[in-house]
Amino acid sequence: MNEKEVIHSFFNHRIGILATMHQKETVMLPLLEDQLGINIKVPIDFNTDQFGTFTRDIERMGDQVEAAKHKAEYAMSLTGETIAISSEGIFGPHPFLPWVPYNREIVFLIDRVNEFEIFGEASTTDTNYRQMKIEKIQDAQEFCESVGFPEHAVIVRSKDEIIKGINTHEQLEEAINYFLKKSNDELYIETDMRALYNPTRMKNIKLATENLISKIYSLCSKCSFPGFEVVERKAGLICSGCGLKTNLIKSEIYKCKKCGEQEERLYPNGRQFADPAHCPICNP
Structure with missing residues (x-):
């Protein structure tokens, strides 16, 4: 058997649950099904926000790898399937260039039948991750011009309230006016880093999926088990x-x-x- 046949026989065309609510299947599903031979299913109404949000209203459960594993394990517990795949991203300053924004994505796979766990990763400075304090609608418009709006959505927040997924000029104006009329709290705008609202991030999730597949295709030189x-x-x-x-x-x-x-x-x-x-x- 060639490498692809070995990998397909390892997963045996079983169902794999893709633990996402943010349309990551658009880039992950074709690769996972073709390269690994897993039949991917996305659970209905699966809430990944409970494991942490980029907007910090829900704290992430553990570090990046732990959070991804929690998602995968929860997806298996809900569905009864024995393969699950999840992803988790982080954003912040570059570890060596603190003034440069940075994105690291991991894609985590668990196979309970084969007692197999592995994750792929991709890191990049190609991200529009930004936040800014604003005082008027013109501030928000200038911010949006710099982050690829409206293809990339934004978030507007005050101290106690947040509006996510803003991806039209009408929604932006409504959100800003709503907050300005409501209170004198400081107002902030930031990029919406959820995958379905951020095509740049989605590209890095695809790269992390490809890295996962590459690792799985690395077979042990002694027993030919994947993930060497x-x-x-x-x-x-x-x-x-x-x-x-x-x-x-x-x-x-x-x-x-x-x-x-x-x-x-x-x-x-x-x-x-x-x-x-x-x-x-x-x-x-």
């Missing part, structure tokens, strides 16, 4: 100038989720030596 993935990266790539070790990655350690087989693979970035520019001795 990197569990450790070792630094120490030799400098081509002085011959000393650098902090660049020299090898990756892969481990099987079933038999525990481990394999070290050298030079994952395709280079046997580091450029002296990255050497703390040659370029202190």
Whole structure:
């Protein structure tokens, strides 16, 4: 059997529940069904907001991976199926460039029959994630021009109230006027980061799904179980100038989720030596 046949036989064309309420199936379902051979079903009236919202009115349950796992497990408990897929995104400042907005998406898969769990991920600075304090309708209009409105929706909020999913100029004007007439509370506008209201985010969810599939297609070199993935990266790539070790990655350690087989693979970035520019001795 080729790789695709192996993967399809592993999941055996069973039903997989896609735990979403924000139309993520538009990018995830075709990939999951074609590449993994899972028959994807989206549960009706499944509320993922209970596991946390971007608008912070409901705190996320655990870290990003834990929240995704909670969604998948809850979907299985409701439906009785044994495969579930979920996704979870985070937004904020870039970990190394704090002035640059950042989005990391993960797609999590659980298969209870095969006792298999794995997640894919995709990180990017290609996001319109922004917030701004506003005092008049012109402020909101200028903000919207900078974030891809109306294809990308926005949210308007005061201290105690929020209006989400604003994606027409009429809705925007109504929301701003409503808040301005109602109270003197500070008023904020921000991008709506829910997937169905943010095409840019949806693209990154697709990339995370592709990464999940790529990891699943990595088969154990000993028992051919899917998900033979990197569990450790070792630094120490030799400098081509002085011959000393650098902090660049020299090898990756892969481990099987079933038999525990481990394999070290050298030079994952395709280079046997580091450029002296990255050497703390040659370029202190």
